[in-house]
Every structure is written in structure tokens, then in C-alpha cells.
Amino acid sequence: MRTFRIxxxxxxxxxxxxxxxxxxxxxxxxxxxxxxxxxxxxxxxIVKRGDVVMVGQMIGQASGFISANVHSSVSGKxxxxxxxxxASGYKRxxxxxxxxGDEWLETIDRTPDIKRECTLSKQEIVDKIKAAGIVGLGGAxxxxxxxxxxxxxxxxxxxxxxxxxxxxxxTCDHQLMLEHAEEILxxxxxxxxxxxxxxxxxxxxNNKKDAIQLFKKLAVNYKGIEVETLKVQYPQxxxxxxxxxxxxxxxxxxxxPVEVGAVVQNVATTYAVYEAVQKNKPxxxxxxxxxxxxxxxxxxxxxxxxxxxxxxxxxxxGIPEGxxxxxxxxxxxxxxxMNLNIPMAKGSSGVVFIREAESIRKPxxxxxxxxxxxxxxxxxxxxxxxxxxxERNMWPEMETNRTMDCIECGSCSYTCPSNRPLLDYxxxxxxxxxxxxxxxxSK
Amino acid sequence: MITMSIVLISLITLGVIGAVASIIxxxxxxxxxxxxxxxxxxxxxxxxxxxxxxxxxxxxRGFADACVKSDELGDLFCPVGGNDTxxxxxxxxxxxxxxxxxxxxxxxxxxxxxxxxxxxxxDGVKHCFIAHxxxxxxxxxxxxxxxxxxxxxxxxxxxxxxxxxxxIPEVDDDKCTACGACVxxxxxxxxELRKKGPKSRxxxxxxxxxxxxxxxKKACDVGCIGCAKCFKVCPHEAITVExxxxxxxxxxxxxxxxxxxxxxxxxxxxxNFPPRKVKTEAVLND
Numbered sequence: 001m002r003t004f005r006i007x008x009x010x011x012x013x014x015x016x017x018x019x020x021x022x023x024x025x026x027x028x029x030x031x032x033x034x035x036x037x038x039x040x041x042x043x044x045x046i047v048k049r050g051d052v053v054m055v056g057q058m059i060g061q062a063s064g065f066i067s068a069n070v071h072s073s074v075s076g077k078x079x080x081x082x083x084x085x086x087a088s089g090y091k092r093x094x095x096x097x098x099x100x101g102d103e104w105l106e107t108i109d110r111t112p113d114i115k116r117e118c119t120l121s122k123q124e125i126v127d128k129i130k131a132a133g134i135v136g137l138g139g140a141x142x143x144x145x146x147x148x149x150x151x152x153x154x155x156x157x158x159x160x161x162x163x164x165x166x167x168x169x170x171t172c173d174h175q176l177m178l179e180h181a182e183e184i185l186x187x188x189x190x191x192x193x194x195x196x197x198x199x200x201x202x203x204x205x206n207n208k209k210d211a212i213q214l215f216k217k218l219a220v221n222y223k224g225i226e227v228e229t230l231k232v233q234y235p236q237x238x239x240x241x242x243x244x245x246x247x248x249x250x251x252x253x254x255x256x257p258v259e260v261g262a263v264v265q266n267v268a269t270t271y272a273v274y275e276a277v278q279k280n281k282p283x284x285x286x287x288x289x290x291x292x293x294x295x296x297x298x299x300x301x302x303x304x305x306x307x308x309x310x311x312x313x314x315x316x317x318g319i320p321e322g323x324x325x326x327x328x329x330x331x332x333x334x335x336x337x338m339n340l341n342i343p344m345a346k347g348s349s350g351v352v353f354i355r356e357a358e359s360i361r362k363p364x365x366x367x368x369x370x371x372x373x374x375x376x377x378x379x380x381x382x383x384x385x386x387x388x389x390x391e392r393n394m395w396p397e398m399e400t401n402r403t404m405d406c407i408e409c410g411s412c413s414y415t416c417p418s419n420r421p422l423l424d425y426x427x428x429x430x431x432x433x434x435x436x437x438x439x440x441x442s443k
Numbered sequence: 444m445i446t447m448s449i450v451l452i453s454l455i456t457l458g459v460i461g462a463v464a465s466i467i468x469x470x471x472x473x474x475x476x477x478x479x480x481x482x483x484x485x486x487x488x489x490x491x492x493x494x495x496x497x498x499x500x501x502x503x504r505g506f507a508d509a510c511v512k513s514d515e516l517g518d519l520f521c522p523v524g525g526n527d528t529x530x531x532x533x534x535x536x537x538x539x540x541x542x543x544x545x546x547x548x549x550x551x552x553x554x555x556x557x558x559x560x561x562x563x564x565x566d567g568v569k570h571c572f573i574a575h576x577x578x579x580x581x582x583x584x585x586x587x588x589x590x591x592x593x594x595x596x597x598x599x600x601x602x603x604x605x606x607x608x609x610x611i612p613e614v615d616d617d618k619c620t621a622c623g624a625c626v627x628x629x630x631x632x633x634x635e636l637r638k639k640g641p642k643s644r645x646x647x648x649x650x651x652x653x654x655x656x657x658x659x660k661k662a663c664d665v666g667c668i669g670c671a672k673c674f675k676v677c678p679h680e681a682i683t684v685e686x687x688x689x690x691x692x693x694x695x696x697x698x699x700x701x702x703x704x705x706x707x708x709x710x711x712x713x714x715n716f717p718p719r720k721v722k723t724e725a726v727l728n729d
Contacts, residue, residue, distance in 0.1 A: 083654075089579030091654065338563045338578065361566050421568045428576045 001206060003231035004241040005248075007378040009411045011234055011332065013207060017171040017291045017298040022179055024302045025315055029099055031074050031306030032084050032343040033059065036092045039141055040066040043133075045095060051078045056105040056282050059095050062133070068143045068346075069133035070095075073284040073304035075103035086345070087328050089338050097306070109279040114182050118190050118277060125194040125277055132276035133283045133346075137268035138162060138237060139329055141347040144269050148194045150258045157261035159192050159200040160246060161270055163215075164230065164237040166205060167330025170350045172287040173267050175300045177204075177211040180271055185215075185222050187274030192224065195263055201226045201246050202267070205236060234332060235409035239264045241378050253405050283346060288312070292353025294320035303344050309351060310340035324356030332410045365418040373412035373422055379405045383412035383422045390429035395436055398429045404437070406430055482535060483507045489531045490521060495599050497522040497622025516540045523600075523620040545639040546621035548603065548614050550594075552633045553649045553712065554587040555609035559663040575630035583662035586652040588612065588633055597628035616643050616715075638693040642715060646691060646698055648673075649712040653686040660708070667710040673702035 036042035043060030047053060053072040060070030076099040083091035104110060120128070130145040150156055161184075165173040177184060188200050202219070204212050206229050215227045230236060230245055240251045242264060249260040257264055265273075268286065275281040284305055291298035296317030303312050309328070313319060319326070319340075327334040328342075331352050336359075340351075373383035381402060389398045403426060412422040486507035493503070498521050500506040510519055516538050521528050526542050533540035561581045565574055571593040579585035590610035594603050602618035603625050605611070612625075616639070626634045633651055648667055652659045656668035669687030681695035682702060691702070691711070703711045 083658075085579075088577065090585050091658075335577070421573075424568045424573050424577070428573050431576055 001229055001231040002245050003233045004236060004244040004378060006244075006380050007376045007411060008233040008235070008241075009376050009414055010232065011168045011414060013232075014168050014291075014293065015171050015174075015207070016169070016293070016295065017289050017300055018174060020171070020175065020299040022172075022175050022287055022300045022302050025304070025307065025312050027074055027099055027102060027304060028307045028311050030079075031097050031099065031304060032094045032308070033070060033073065033097065033306035034084060034086060034092050034094045034343055034345050035060045035070055036086075040064065040068065040143065042093055043067060043070045045081055045093070047072075047078050047095065049078055049080055052076070052100075053078060053097060054103045054105050056108050056280075056284060058131075058133075058282070062130075062143075066143060066146060068135050068141075069131060069282070071133055071282040071284050072097060073306050074099045076100040085338070085342055087335055087337055087342055094306075094343065107280045109281070114186065115278040116186055118186075118193065120193075120277065122194055122196060125190055128277050129194070129273055131282070132272070134269060134272045134276055135283070135346050136266055137272065137286060137346065137349070138266040139333060139347050139349055141345070144265065144273065147263055147265065148191070150195075150263070154258045155261070156195045156197050156258055156263045157199070158247065158263075159188070159195055159197050160242060160262050160264045161188055161200060161202040161267055162237055162239070162242055162264050163202050163204045163208075163211070163267040164242060165208070165267075166232075166234045166237040167332055167334075167349075168234075169291050169352045170289045170330045171291070172289045172300050172349055174208050174211055176268055176271055176287050177208070178214065181211075181214050181218050183274045184267060184271050185218055185225060186278065187270035187272075188225055189222060190273055190277050191265055191270060197263075198224045199226070200224060201228050203228050203230050203236075203242055203246050205230050205232045207232050235378055235407065235411065238378060238407050238409060240407070253402055286344075286346065286348070288344070288348055289350035289352075290316040291350065292320060292323070293355055294322060295353055296320060303348075305346060306343045308340070309337070309342055309344055309348070312344065313340055313351060320353055322356050323353045324359030325354040327352040327354060332414070333408065361421075362419040364420055367420060368418060370417060372415045372417065376411040376415045378409060378411060379407060381406060383426060384420075386429060387420065387422045387425040390425040395429070395433050399433050399437070403430050403433055480511050482511050485535050486510050486532050489524075489528060489535060491523045491528065493523045493599060493620070493622070495523060495620070495622040495624060497620065497624070510536060514538075522546065522622050546636045547616055547619045547639045547643070547645075548621060548623075548625055548634050549637050549645070549647050549649075549712075549714075550588065550603075550612050550614060550634055551647065551649050551651050552586075552588040552611060552631075553665045553710075554582060554584055554663050555611055557609075558665045559584055559587060571628075572630045584652055584654075584659070584666065586631060586650075586654070587663065587666075588631065593628045593630070594625035594634060597624040599624065603634075640693075640698065644698055644713075644715045645693070646696060646700065646703060646711060646713050647693075648689045648691055648710055650710045651688065653688050655687055659687070665709050668708055670707060672705045672707065673711060676701045676705050 041064040044063045046061050047059045054075045057072045059072050062069050076097050079098045080096045084094035086092045126145050126148050134144040135141040192200050212229050219225045219227050243262045251257050287302050289300050325336045328337045329349050367384055386403050406426050410423050487504050490503040498506045520543050529540040559582045565581050569591045571589045571591045574589050580589050588611050592605040594612050595605050600618050602615045603612050606613050621636050650667035652666045659666040659668050667688050671684045673689050674682045674684045679695050679697050681692045683690050703713050
């Protein structure tokens with residue numbers, strides 16, 4: 001079985017919601033749809049207060065190259081355009097919609113039939129994906145259409161579908177694969193057509209045996225789609241790690257995967273692409289996992305964008321007693337949430353309740369030079385060194401030690417026997433060095 | 444005999460090497476001698492030797508070098524030494540120093556635990572810059588002080604300290620040299636260098652919150668809500684209100700304290716003023 005060659009860790013899987021059927025969460029009374037995501041410029045609102053919108057209607061227009069359209073996930077009336085706290089506590093522009101009924105745009109095909117034929121041209125597919133506002137649903141929320149338009153002179157050879165879901169606790173992609181395998185495979189053919197490639201590889205980790213079996217059985221009917229079983233290892237879901245695992249190619253520092261002829265798309269993104277291209281359904285809902293060791297009913301929920309996390313959590317049985325921290329996203333890459341009164345965004349893959357005893361950070365001790373962090377770093381960096389340089393504000397040195405290659409997977413902090421906050425310092429250094437590089441190139 | 448010759452040989456060899464090396468060093472030192480203006484040393488001796496970088500030059504020698512090279516002292520100013528030092532420097536160089544009003548750092552946040560309740564607990568690295576990089580802070584105000592004391596760490600003069608009770612930094616007027624290190628250290632841009640004012644009296648808006656009034660009010664009791672009452676009452680046109688936040692320009696402010704009286708949230712701070720005269724009933728009745 002294949003896996004990536006450098007570093008990696010094995011956190012406890014804790015996939016309590018595995019095998020739980022996707023439940024459709026109730027439509028809330030009010031939704032707050034953020035116009036900004038983690039990456040990219042916020043969309044420009046194209047509705048105003050008092051407007052009546054339908055499900056699937058565009059309410060925000062992409063305002064730059066790395067930006068995505070935003071659509072209404074409910075039908076109702078726009079009550080205000082205001083700012084809303086996002087997961088990090090900063091205020092972001094958002095559209096507040098009061099729900100009235102559930103009226104969908106007529107163009108959206110809501111039947112469960114699987115539509116296999118796609119007669120659109122390459123450009124039409126990309127335009128449709130762009131119009132539907134699809135972003136990478138793995139967590140980074142990078143607009144999907146940008147990846148389908150390689151820079152001039154570069155040509156993709158192979159499409160990689162990221163069905164790894166290496167984060168512990170999360171099961172939303174796994175369940176989506178079990179319930180919508182055919183749709184995902186059609187989505188893969190659409191993406192292949194958009195990229196003009198003949199080969200696609202779906203990488204699935206070995207802890208999802210049922211999904212691997214299902215996909216191996218179904219993929220026979222589709223030309224050029226391979227299913228590859230991967231050894232369980234974190235952070236295999238990282239783009240560069242997955243390419244290394246499947247193709248044995250390393251993406252050079254500071255470049256994008258198309259440099260080695262690969263384009264990676266997440267499996268949930270692929271499903272969203274299928275829905276957008278074949279069913280005309282824009283990005284208005286996603287599957288998320290609500291889980292935790294003490295969670296009353298861990299499960300996977302299909303939630304409309306803009307629903308307050310508190311109402312989804314309420315539906316899943318509320319916050320369990322003794323919860324010390326609530327993490328938005330997976331426990332490794334996710335961020336702890338300040339409160340649950342934040343709307344669900346395109347990148348919200350889950351809510352994880354962490355027990356109080358497990359959530360407390362242990363006291364920081366001195367570095368004992370054991371080099372465990374160097375061993376586990378999947379990018380081959382030296383985390384202890386980067387942390388020391390970040391503490392001393394040695395930005396040029398951090399740049400030469402390739403801090404910008406850090407994928408913020410947190411393996412170093414996870415493995416450190418002295419509980420040193422390596423990632424916190426490296427992330428700070430990375431943002432500072434990134435700013436320095438940007439100001440230098442803009443001159 | 445043999446031992447003697449070894450001693451002799453080594454002595455002669457080393458002596459010759461030493462002589463040749465000294466000649467080379469002498470020639471090189473003469474040929475590549477860099478002339479340095481002796482006044483640079485004199486000026487450096489007059490400077491406070493804090494090497495804080497507050498002047499904008501790399502250390503006191505860098506500043507001394509700049510002073511000697513420039514035609515006028517105009518913009519060059521040592522914030523630590525102040526006007527005394529600058530007049531000394533001017534005397535050495537035979538130039539005229541431009542007197543500048545002494546400045547002091549002020550912290551534009553008064554979000555103590557009492558005024559600004561905490562809604563979550565941060566247990567990460569206790570540094571403002573790392574907390575700021577992660578999220579907005581423990582309170583609902585995303586503009587205010589985080590209280591982990593990066594300003595305290597940056598201060599070379601022991602002048603700014605986080606009060607352990609209020610978790611807000613406090614500036615010691617006498618020790619503060621206005622070098623600006625804390626201004627750079629604060630990720631929330633809360634610290635500002637302002638005119639020290641006569642008898643260290645000064646008035647400033649102790650808030651940086653640019654949110655709309657109702658959001659600010661919910662997050663903090665003493666935040667500026669942008670009501671512009673101070674702007675209307677100010678007779679000297681020193682106050683501007685932009686982005687729901689008032690700002691007092693210390694160039695125009697005459698310290699009349701009218702704005703302090705009208706501020707509904709007590710966001711405008713007055714420092715080192717004597718207590719106000721309590722209006723007696725007789726005065727009120729008039």
C-alpha cells in the first residue's frame with residue numbers, strides 16, 4: 001500500500017460518526033450567508049435589504065481572480081446586510097435572510113436521478129463551476145474553477161481526487177462517498193473533461209474499506225478512473241502529500257501541483273461539481289460532521305450554508321457535558337471556536353467537541369533536541385529551528401529555511417514530547433514572511 | 444646541541460614571520476585607512492547610548508553619523524535624550540536644533556475586566572502577536588488590548604507594564620522616552636505617541652474600536668461609539684470622527700476638557716488633571 005514518503009503521524013482515528021447516514025438538517029428561521037471565505041476577496045453583494053430571494057439565487061458576485069460567487073441557500077427576504085463574526089472572531093460582511101417557505105429556482109433539477117451524459121465543452125464546464133461558486137471543500141476553500149485553468153504553458157496530465165479524509169473524527173466525505181458514489185464518478189468524468197486529461201486517480205485511505213470496495217466495483221464502468229488504496233497516515237489529505245503518495249512526484253517548493261502535471265480536487269468538491277454541471281445546483285449546502293467522544297449522537301448532516309452552527313448542534317443533541325473546547329473542522333487543522341453563534345461557511349467540514357481534560361494545553365518545557373518534529377514534518381522542514389527563529393523575529397532566515405512551504409498540518413506540535421507550541425510560532429512566522437514577500441514582489 | 448638549534452630555528456622562523464606580517468599589516472592599514480569624522484564619536488558620546496532605534500536609525504552611532512552628514516538637524520531628533528541632548532549635539536556640530544515637544548506613549552484601550560467581559564479563554568502561547576494571528580481575542584471587542592504584554596517585552600526602559608489586575612498596560616510618564624518600540628510591538632495598533640503636554644496633562648480617546656455604536660456598546664462599557672458629541676462640543680476643531688471612532692489631534696487640542704464632560708461612555712481620558720471643582724448647589728441654582 002502506498003503512502004507519502006516524508007514524515008507523517010498516526011493520531012487516534014475516533015471516527016464515531018462513520019457509517020451514520022447523512023441526515024438533512026432542518027431549514028433554520030434565519031440564515032446568515034457570509035460573503036467572504038478564508039481565502040480570497042469577499043464577493044460583492046448584488047441584493048439589497050427587502051429583496052426576495054429564492055434557493056439558488058446568486059446574492060454575491062465574485063470580485064477578483066481568487067473569489068467565488070455566493071448563492072442564497074434558502075428562500076425568503078433579505079432583512080439586512082451587516083457584519084457577522086466569523087470563526088476567528090473578526091467581523092466579515094454577510095447577508096441576513098429571513099426564511100419563508102422553500103422555493104427553489106426552477107432551473108435546478110431536484111430529482112435524485114443520476115444524469116451521466118455531459119455534452120458541454122471544456123469552457124462551458126469551467127464557466128458553470130465558476131457560476132455555481134464552488135470552492136474546495138477540503139477546508140482551504142480555494143475556488144475550484146481556478147484550479148481547472150492551469151497557467152499558460154502548463155498542462156495537467158492526471159486528475160487526483162482527494163478522498164483521503166485523513167483528519168481524525170471527520171466522516172462527512174466518507175459517508176458522501178458511500179451514498180453518492182455514482183454521482184461522484186460522473187463528477188470525476190466532468191472534471192477530466194474540463195482538464196482534458198485521460199487519467200484520474202481516486203485516493204482513498206485504507207480505513208474506509210467499504211468505500212474502496214464500492215468505488216472499485218463502480219469505477220470499472222468509467223474509462224480512465226483508477227481507485228488507489230492508501231495506507232492510513234496523517235496528513236495524506238495534503239495536496240502535495242497525496243501527489244507524492246500516488247504519483248511519486250514531489251511538487252517543487254513555491255509552485256503549484258500542475259507543475260508536476262497533477263490537479264487535485266476534493267471528493268466533496270467533485271460531488272458539488274456534479275450537482276452544479278448536471279443539475280444546475282449552485283453551492284448552497286454541504287455535508288458536515290458533528291462529533292466528539294461524548295457527543296450524544298455523532299452524525300453527518302447536510303446543512304444549508306449560513307445556518308448557525310448552534311442550531312445544527314442543537315439538532316444533533318446539543319453540547320455534551322464536560323466539553324472544554326469546540327473545534328470547527330478536524331481536530332488537527334481546525335480552529336477552536338469562540339462560540340457557536342457563527343454561520344456555517346463553505347469550508348465548515350465539522351464540529352468536534354473535545355473533552356475538557358483533553359483540551360488543556362500541557363505546560364511547555366524546553367526543547368530537548370530529539371528531532372521528532374523533523375522526523376514527522378511531511379514537508380521536510382525543521383520545525384524546532386523555525387520556531388526558534390520566529391521567536392527571535394529572524395524573518396530572512398525563516399524564509400531561507402522555507403517556512404512558506406509549511407502546510408500547517410500540526411504534526412510537529414502533536415508529536416513534541418516537550419509540548420512546545422511549534423505550529424503557533426511557525427504560523428505567525430509564515431504570515432509575517434508572507435507579508436514581507438508580498439510587499440517585495442509588489443514593488 | 445640539537446635542542447639548542449631547534450630553539451634557535453623556531454625563534455628565527457617565528458621572528459621572521461612576525462616581522463613580515465607586521466610590515467604587511469602596517470602597509471595595509473596605511474593604504475586602506477578610512478577617514479572617519481571625529482565628530483561622530485563626540486556626538487555619539489553625547490547621545491544616551493540606549494540604542495533603541497526610536498530615532499529611526501540603527502543605534503546611536505547610526506544617528507550620530509546621520510547628524511554629522513546632514514546639513515541641518517531639522518527632522519533628526521533623539522526622542523530619548525530630548526531637547527537637552529539635541530542642543531548638545533547642535534553645539535558640537537555648530538548647527539541649530541529644532542526644539543520638539545516631548546512625547547509620551549498612550550494606550551488607547553481601557554477594556555479592563557470590569558468594562559469588557561471575557562467570553563472565552565485563550566490557552567495558547569501567551570504572546571499578543573500569536574493570539575492576534577489566531578483570532579480576535581477573549582472579549583467581544585476585536586480591536587482592544589489582548590493583555591499578554593508584548594509592549595512590556597519590547598520596552599527597553601521599563602516604562603510600560605501590564606497591570607495584573609486590569610490586564611491593560613500602563614505607561615510610566617517619567618520613564619517613557621517615546622522611542623516607539625511598543626507602538627511597533629502592538630498588533631492591535633493601540634499605542635500612540637502623543638504630546639506629553641504641560642505638566643504631563645493630556646486628553647485622548649482611549650479606544651480604537653471602529654465598529655458601529657451598538658456593537659461597541661455590547662462589547663465594552665468604555666468604548667467609543669462614534670456619537671460625535673465631542674466633535675460638536677470641541678471649540679478648537681481638534682476632534683475628527685471617522686469610521687465610528689473619534690480622534691483628538693494633539694496639535695490643536697487646548698486641553699479644555701469639554702469633550703471629556705460630554706462623552707457618554709467615558710471613552711475620552713484625561714490624565715494628570717487636578718480634580719474638578721464640584722459644582723455646589725448655589726452655582727447650579729444661578
